[in-house]
Amino acid sequence: MRLEPREASSLLLGRGSFLPSATCRAIVDEVMARAWWQRSEIGEAGASSVDMDTCNSLWCWLEGRYRQLVMTRLAVLAKAMGSLPGRPRLEEPIVLRYDRGGLFRRHNDEYERADHTRGRRMSLVVFLTSQGEPGGHEGGELCFYVDDGRGETSIRFPGRAGEFVVFAARVDHEVLPVRRGPRLTLVSWLY
Amino acid sequence: MTSGSFAQGSVCWAERVRALPWGCLAKPQDDGQDLRAVQFLLANTTSPGRPSVHVRQTPVGRLRVGIVYDRAELATAGLAGHVDAADDDPRIAAGLALLRRWPEGRAMARELLEVLHPALEPDLQPGGATLAIRSSSHSSEDRFGSLWATINSPIGLAQAVVHELAHHKLRALGVAEERACTVVANDATECRPSPLVAWPRPMTAVLHAQYALVHITALDVALLETARSSAERKALGRSFRCHAALLREGARTLRKYLVVDAVGVAFMRGLWDWMEQTVARGYRHAA
Numbered sequence: 001m002r003l004e005p006r007e008a009s010s011l012l013l014g015r016g017s018f019l020p021s022a023t024c025r026a027i028v029d030e031v032m033a034r035a036w037w038q039r040s041e042i043g044e045a046g047a048s049s050v051d052m053d054t055c056n057s058l059w060c061w062l063e064g065r066y067r068q069l070v071m072t073r074l075a076v077l078a079k080a081m082g083s084l085p086g087r088p089r090l091e092e093p094i095v096l097r098y099d100r101g102g103l104f105r106r107h108n109d110e111y112e113r114a115d116h117t118r119g120r121r122m123s124l125v126v127f128l129t130s131q132g133e134p135g136g137h138e139g140g141e142l143c144f145y146v147d148d149g150r151g152e153t154s155i156r157f158p159g160r161a162g163e164f165v166v167f168a169a170r171v172d173h174e175v176l177p178v179r180r181g182p183r184l185t186l187v188s189w190l191y
Numbered sequence: 192m193t194s195g196s197f198a199q200g201s202v203c204w205a206e207r208v209r210a211l212p213w214g215c216l217a218k219p220q221d222d223g224q225d226l227r228a229v230q231f232l233l234a235n236t237t238s239p240g241r242p243s244v245h246v247r248q249t250p251v252g253r254l255r256v257g258i259v260y261d262r263a264e265l266a267t268a269g270l271a272g273h274v275d276a277a278d279d280d281p282r283i284a285a286g287l288a289l290l291r292r293w294p295e296g297r298a299m300a301r302e303l304l305e306v307l308h309p310a311l312e313p314d315l316q317p318g319g320a321t322l323a324i325r326s327s328s329h330s331s332e333d334r335f336g337s338l339w340a341t342i343n344s345p346i347g348l349a350q351a352v353v354h355e356l357a358h359h360k361l362r363a364l365g366v367a368e369e370r371a372c373t374v375v376a377n378d379a380t381e382c383r384p385s386p387l388v389a390w391p392r393p394m395t396a397v398l399h400a401q402y403a404l405v406h407i408t409a410l411d412v413a414l415l416e417t418a419r420s421s422a423e424r425k426a427l428g429r430s431f432r433c434h435a436a437l438l439r440e441g442a443r444t445l446r447k448y449l450v451v452d453a454v455g456v457a458f459m460r461g462l463w464d465w466m467e468q469t470v471a472r473g474y475r476h477a478a
Contacts, residue, residue, distance in 0.1 A: 034446075036449070036451050036455065036459045037450050038450065039452075
């Protein structure tokens, strides 16, 4: 796992390699063969709902042999990112799946009311599929909206299997429409 | 697919439904906790297809045999051309007796089955191949605990009973053939191949077909394991292999297209474990 210099905006906190691409492929094969997928909801916990015009994706838990590997690497990453002292606190990672037409319109990951999300500081996205490669996805760029002092700038990450990006949970971002899927990512949040 | 919800749809009620042991509800449990959950839901919830809570009309364990379904409904279900059977036809007792060889299946029948509408398929000659396993059956959401089934073949009748009770159980858990208020979250208009019919069906119906098939296959395996003769073993082996092949087809569709809710994850894990164990057991005996 290697952290590269921070992006121009201090809100995009790090990117680098999280998993070998072969491991990503194995995780993709595993979840596509064995996972039970749920439809993503938006809004505060307890008042969340499905709104496929805003967020059209599925999610599943990461289980079995790959969960432990991911948790170990997440703890290392959390420490490297300056997680609060003590045992790094992070949310159970989930796998997000965007099929053709999938998207998540501009939003941020900060929530106020739900206990389990209060205090989120950083969001982590690990790409499990690559854009534009055989077996990968088309479209589905992860797009950030940041203010660099001269106005709002958008920064797009097409995504490559194994690559991660960490960003402040308050940063506006979106997943642009997927033209060919599935686009799979692993996501978690650090505190 | 959330067209409708459990009618007592308060947050408190939703929490009670979510708190059921969903991981144990798919497979018939030897301690009966799945049946208790079904009875709890029947006594406390309604659905668009079952507008009143269900009150059992006969004592548990007592089966009434008689006419329930009219010809028009059966014809709509593609079951025209059968004749009603006598309620004391000995093949009824013979078919029900077979359930003793699958104790969890028998418990399900004891607790959930209330009325059997027996029928005969006229084309099947009486006294012909007695081990020709064949059945047709039907049930509907608004008549919980009742089923229509042909009785020509005792094994076929036993299969029909667990088949239709599986449908009843799944409906009571909130999944009807055309809609669901729990477990299944696919859009009702999304139709995919079903293992039981030749045309695409909503994912709720695909799950119904798979769920019924797992019950039939579990009965096949239990009967195989206790087969009384080589002829019976041979016939049950054929039946098992046929059902296992259909399960494979259904499993592919469900894995690829099914979208679930939170309790659906637990329910499907339980169903999958049971299905895989059942099929593995069956192949050990049907080789």
